[in-house]
Ligand SMILES: [Zn+2]
């Protein structure tokens with residue numbers, strides 16, 4: 001056992017660890033403080049002050065922040081926007097597709113997923129395939 005003096009309350013205590021800083025009572029408190037400090041640091045890091053110089057995580061160039069949500073330099077932001085143009089927008093999907101959602105008894109969802117995976121299908125493929133086959137077999 002090693003003898004220590006607690007950095008928070010000054011009480012002497014013993015510990016098996018060879019680098020203890022806090023007594024048994026203060027250890028929890030110290031952890032709470034560390035968590036708090038970490039959370040504050042993290043919070044400060046996410047909101048970028050407007051007008052400040054930041055380094056672009058994509059190209060590495062420094063740029064001046066013009067809006068709070070800006071994460072990249074202007075060039076990289078443009079590229080990002082262009083890249084996302086290829087994907088259909090939520091509006092396009094809304095106009096051209098129906099969204100079908102249904103509930104299955106608890107536990108059966110996984111079974112259906114597993115069955116679809118076994119046949120290299122998504123649940124959607126499975127459903128549409130099943131529907132097609134059903135229609136073919138139930139013609140009047
Ligand atoms: Zn203490």
Ligand SMILES: [Zn+2]
Nearest residue numbers: 056059073076
């Ligand atoms: Zn950039």
